[in-house]
Amino acid sequence: MSHPHPELGAAPALKEGALRITPLGGLGEIGRNMTVFEYGGRLLIVDCGVLFPEDEQPGIDLILPDFSSIRDRLDKIDGIVLTHGHEDHIGAVPYLLRENPDIPLIGSKLTLALIEAKLAEHRIRPYVLEVKEGERERIGPFDCEFIAVNHSIPDALAVAIRTPAGMVVATGDFKMDQLPLDGRLTDLPAFAKLAEEGMDLLLVDSTNAEVPGFIPHERDISAALRNVFANAERRIIVASFASHVHRIQQVLDAAHEYKRKVAFVGRSMVRNMGIARDLGYLKVPGNLIVDVKTLDDLPDKDVVLICTGSQGEPMAALSRMANRDHQIRIVEGDTVVLASSLIPGNETAIYRVINGLTRWGANVVHKGNAKVHVSGHASAGELLYFFNICKPRNLMPVHGEWRHLRACADLGIKTGIPKERTVIAEDGVVVDLVDGVAKIVGKVQAGYVYVDGSSVGDITEASLKDRRILGEEGFISVFVVVDSSSGKIVSGPTIQARGSGIDDSAFVPVVAKLQEALERSASDGVLEVRQIQQLVRRTIGKWVADNYRRRPMILPVVVEV
Amino acid sequence: MSHPHPELGAAPALKEGALRITPLGGLGEIGRNMTVFEYGGRLLIVDCGVLFPEDEQPGIDLILPDFSSIRDRLDKIDGIVLTHGHEDHIGAVPYLLRENPDIPLIGSKLTLALIEAKLAEHRIRPYVLEVKEGERERIGPFDCEFIAVNHSIPDALAVAIRTPAGMVVATGDFKMDQLPLDGRLTDLPAFAKLAEEGMDLLLVDSTNAEVPGFIPHERDISAALRNVFANAERRIIVASFASHVHRIQQVLDAAHEYKRKVAFVGRSMVRNMGIARDLGYLKVPGNLIVDVKTLDDLPDKDVVLICTGSQGEPMAALSRMANRDHQIRIVEGDTVVLASSLIPGNETAIYRVINGLTRWGANVVHKGNAKVHVSGHASAGELLYFFNICKPRNLMPVHGEWRHLRACADLGIKTGIPKERTVIAEDGVVVDLVDGVAKIVGKVQAGYVYVDGSSVGDITEASLKDRRILGEEGFISVFVVVDSSSGKIVSGPTIQARGSGIDDSAFVPVVAKLQEALERSASDGVLEVRQIQQLVRRTIGKWVADNYRRRPMILPVVVEV
Known part of the structure; x- marks a missing residue:
């Protein structure tokens, strides 16, 4: 396994005919995913996301990737490929486009709709190129092919980047649900074809590499949701991520079945579900959705509220309900469902919300006591399948803390990838693909860039x-x-x-x-x-x-x- | 279910012949367990522990129960029963004894040894009464019977308190491992006998009430440990709680089997294991233990280190090893085992340590990737057994946040305890047992008392x-x-x-x-x-x-x- 040496020096000039891969975020942390590909003096970026701060970063709103290693070459960037619409993959785009608004964005229909809505808030209208699975586009010297992958947001894509130096595949975030709600599978036959051609380097989502076995199907949640709906005496309040279209689809379906009306609460939830509905990703039966203001006219047992705040964010509706600081007053008999993950670092906040809601008499259903969440990332069993199909010549785990990167590399080695061809890098570590071999050659600056209030980077x-x-x-x-x-x-x-x-x-x-x-x-x-x-x-x-x-x-x- | 009303007033004077139960800590939180029993003008305290601060309490060292409701009656306390030797049950004793050093402590041999060692650091020599399972002692008007329970520390006791108002049983922390390492079972026949006599009120550990099924046996960990020992190439470093005698026993047994020497690292680990060994709770084969200073003379593959820091405490040995700020320098091939729980709120700190160790090349084994930990608290399946055996007339869950208390009450109701006889209280809520019925009657002050540096209570x-x-x-x-x-x-x-x-x-x-x-x-x-x-x-x-x-x-x- 190739580790970055603590005394790694600056990266040398890139050899002619070689491809350089520099992760500026997402390695050594979960968040702010961003990888720079360089070939023949031109750059391609895959993803450009934000990282949410921890206790160690008090008062900080967001953490961005450090753009300093590409700042003098912003005019050489041929495009930013966005694999999907999650904040940790698109959230830093406005900050990069502020520096050069001419860089085109490449992504699927839903991904582009979400980033365009976000950029509109920053008063930026980007150049976009919409792509679909199966399509192939030349972006500067980078010949990009897009492959469908299944994740916790619709319309996610992996990308295979061909240059004369070889083929690199970046999975983006993915899992391999074999019975996905929308029928859109992670396209293993397409990956098999790439393998046949020869996959020189695989950048793979390592988030769940420590989790044994397989992730349950998204549709398995429906049983737990139906059980909630069958037993709820009064209102049902469901908290989820504002981007989890399939999860919310299942809530809508259950509401329809149990003859309840649904109101969306919270700006991002209302906005994203509007986009998903307009583009046909969210199917809304008849007059199911009502405005939250009309809820008082309905009996409690006919009501479902869908809101954000599932991570215990103190300003979100759910936290405020738990503190009796919201117009929706929780009473005995209400049911609250946290149909969401429990992101490490948020436990205390989430449990505080659960305890607060319970104290007011709500019955709180969460992943700790019911099957109301499944992860969006491939676990160890799935990764083994994936490696055996992709047969990459070199492996570089991404999208993970050190423990995930290491576990992912170990899985790759078990499937036969040579130990010396697995690269564990961290943010800023420069990897060159030369003559079919991926090697760490140096490093660039890749520290945290803090957003606090209206300023970027002045908090040190x-x-x-x-x-x-x-x-x-x-x-x-x-x-x-x-x-x-x-x-x-x-x-x-x-x-x-x-x-x-x-x-x-x-x-x-x-x-x-x-x-x-x-x-x-x-x-x-x-x-x-x-x-x-x-x-x-x-x-x-x-x-x-x-x-x-x-x-x-x-x-x-x-x-x- | 009886909930405390938000506008609950002060508790009225206690009726003659009635028993008053006032939890001053441990209800609505996990930590600082302390319950005051009052009968005929006399007081008995069960447990007196500390709570560890969260992010919301920056800079705080410890949180104590608020003694103000008993401060004017310190001379009326007939004793403090300590159910077991964990910090959240004994840690506040020095602070109460500072106010009146004459209050006797009642507990098992190991529990008393641990509290006496702690009090010695505060220069207090307590009056103690050592008790054993099956014994019955009159403490003032409180007729106390002690029952063996199984937990993550040896020698834990439940207590049945008889007064003319009825019998109250406090379990302390417990689980029901049916194959405990030391053969000491939670004494269900004894609880059955108490049930036959009539258990008027049961105060029960609710920590794991949300966890379905049964906790695996402590001895099941041995397989995972042996697997680690069979595969480790260099040093093995095991982090655990300094009080988990059985866990450490299993590490010693594995070390003995694989012919490695063991060194204890850290003050509390060395002290507690010394006590456990002297009292016969820890069985140490031959010349297994060596001084940490002599480790350099041994090949890495013959060494096991046992240390604290499993919760990511920044000053503990393990965190410092992860930061290369400790004489023990982690190198590629070392194996680190976190044979411990992941206490909610500590995730970020623990993962930081795991990532740091992984980054230096260690193979880190933890409860997320191997069966190296089992909980010390009875889960839902065990609680159902327990309620069916105890048949309490009134139920009051303790030792839990709101979500745990509520889940525990729900389990009790399922076994046939009438809903109106389950009491969900919080810290400071006063419960009177009158004519066989437990009811909330009022509240007393029970806020957080902060220890910061050398001062108690002056941080507001x-x-x-x-x-x-x-x-x-x-x-x-x-x-x-x-x-x-x-x-x-x-x-x-x-x-x-x-x-x-x-x-x-x-x-x-x-x-x-x-x-x-x-x-x-x-x-x-x-x-x-x-x-x-x-x-x-x-x-x-x-x-x-x-x-x-x-x-x-x-x-x-x-x-x-």
């Missing part, structure tokens, strides 16, 4: 470190006014503390002590600002550590008048 | 709110010096910002604007401190919101000289 790791300290320990500001000529203290020290948990009155003795120390030092000569700051930091810091065993941020401010 | 919700804002958004301090007689600005505004992500130089225009606004206002007359503060807050706040869409904490400080 140093600001985040400050936030973490402030969030854990609070701070103590100490103001001292000194006379600029005599160096004497005119006023202060004045203390202001927040989040330290130390009462203002508790500072009285240390202020006296500090004052004394300042005066004593001043008697030896005029104090410089830096000396005063040092004295403040040392005196207050020691006092807090001794008396409270805490380490708040200490900020001395010295003003000369 | 307001400090935590400040910390959350500071952690998400940072702060901007604005310092203005005014002449006390003229009201004119002598110096400033001086700005100091941290964690806001706004560069110091960016403030120049707004400082000028603020200065202007202050001068303009001052020309209308002398400005009061409060007016200056308001002006600062409004001007800076609006500028940050307009330009950055952020809301940092803004702190104006006005000093008069």
Whole structure:
């Protein structure tokens, strides 16, 4: 297995006739998927998504891939292939198009509709090229063929990229449901054909490589949903992802069967379901859908609400219902279904919502107590099938944390891919395909780019470190006014503390002590600002550590008048 | 089902002949278990544990039950029964004994040994009464009988408390492994006998009530462990809880079988395993254990390390190994086993450790990819057995979040416990047992008491709110010096910002604007401190919101000289 060496240097110039693959996101994390392909001085990008922040990134809204390694070549990008419409694959497109709005977007009908709706909010109208499974398009020097794959959103595509350096296949996200709701299978015969021609490198979705066996069919959920509908006494509230058309289709079908009306709640849910319906991906029987405002006219037992917030997002409708901070007041007998995954890192938030809803008397159905969710990513059993059909000469797991990448590589090796031909890379690691062999050759900058409020990239790791300290320990500001000529203290020290948990009155003795120390030092000569700051930091810091065993941020401010 | 009403008032005086049950922790959360029993003016406490903080409680070390409802009656407590030695059942004992060191502790041999070791660190020597399963002790007016239960620590006990008001049984934590490693079963015949006599109220561990079926046997793990030992090429590092004697016993047995030496790493692991060994709970074959310092003399393939840190605790050995910040340097071929649960809320931290170890080339075995952990709490199938044997007249689920309490009550109702005799309470809700009926009668104060550094209880919700804002958004301090007689600005505004992500130089225009606004206002007359503060807050706040869409904490400080 080829690992990136910790002291990996910058990538050398690309050899003529070679293909360079540089993942800028999605390797070592689940999110912000983006891979750059380079051949003959031209670039093709596959996916351009966002990563959602964790506790380690307090206050951050979104995390983008770092575009700095391609920023000077934005005019050399022949297109961005979008494999499907999930945020972690399309969410960063507006930020890249801001820098060059002329880059064409290539994707399926639904994928393009979703990114166009998003770009409209950013006031960008992109150049688009709609493609379908089975089609082949030349995008600069990149000869791209699109293959149908099954995932938790309709119309997902894998892409086979042919250049004189060889054929690389990127699966995008996929699984292999053999009884998909829309009949659109992951096209294994097409992959077999590519294998026959010779698949030089396979970039494969590794998210579920640690999960043994096979993912149940999406349609298996229908039994659990029907069971909910058969037993619900009052309202049914279903939370799901706003892009999971098939999941929501099944809720609509159950509602139709049990003669309930359905209202969509939440901006993204209403928007996406409108798009899916208009384009024919969501089939809505007769007058099933009603406006949420008309619900009061219907008896509770005739109502289904479909909303977002299944990940415990505090501002979403579901969290607000759990806190009784929403017009829909949960009462005993309501049923809430979380027909969704439990994304690692969100557990605490999700359980908080479940507990809140339960406390108001709702019966909460979730993947922990009923079969109301199946994953969208191929698990170990499916990946084995896939590798045996694709027979790739080189394997590079993508879309995963280290544990997933490694498990995926191990599965590939089990099916006969030579160990030395499996490449475990991380974001920024440059892989060249030369003479049919994929090898790590260097690295480029691929750090986190933070979106916070309206700005992109001005929050640094140093600001985040400050936030973490402030969030854990609070701070103590100490103001001292000194006379600029005599160096004497005119006023202060004045203390202001927040989040330290130390009462203002508790500072009285240390202020006296500090004052004394300042005066004593001043008697030896005029104090410089830096000396005063040092004295403040040392005196207050020691006092807090001794008396409270805490380490708040200490900020001395010295003003000369 | 009896739910606590949101507007529940204070509890009335206890009727003569009635028994009062007040949970001060463990209901609505998993942790800080503590229940107060009151009869005839005397108190008995069952368990006194800590809760570990979540993200919502930044910087907090521990959370204690709120003792305020019993603080004026500390001399009326006849004893604290400790059901077993886990932190969430014994961790708050030192804090209660600080207030009255004369309260006797009642528990099994191992439980008392663990709490005594902990109290020694707090320099407290408690009065103890050692009890065994099958024994009966009168503690004040409370006639207590102890029953063996099986859990993830040896020597756990349930307690049946008889008073003239009836018999209440508190299970403590338990499961019903039918092939326990030490042969000590949850004593169902004893519970059956209590049922025959008449169990008026059952307080039952609800943690796994949502989990269908049965928990696998602890000894089933041995197969997965042996598989690890048979295939490991170099060192084996096992992380587990420092109290899980049976789990560690199985690691020792596997090490013995595969002729490896074992070293314990970490203070609590070394201490607890010493206690367990001395008391005969841990059987250590011959010269199996070596000091960690001697490991360098052994080939890697002869070594097993057992350490803590299985929950991703950043300061524990395992996290530090994952970050290459520990003398034990993980290399390709090492095997790390997380033989432990994945406590909700810890996922991100645990996966970070797994990814870090994988990145250095370790093969990481965890409950997600091998059968190296089983839970310590009875699941739904076991609870059904238990209810059918105990036939309680009233049921009160404990040791769970709302979702667990509700699921547990639902199981009880299915076995025939009348719905109106199941009580879902939360912390502080007072339940009286009168004439054989358990009813919610009121509530007492039961908020979180925070331990931060060396202080208990001086961190308030307001400090935590400040910390959350500071952690998400940072702060901007604005310092203005005014002449006390003229009201004119002598110096400033001086700005100091941290964690806001706004560069110091960016403030120049707004400082000028603020200065202007202050001068303009001052020309209308002398400005009061409060007016200056308001002006600062409004001007800076609006500028940050307009330009950055952020809301940092803004702190104006006005000093008069």
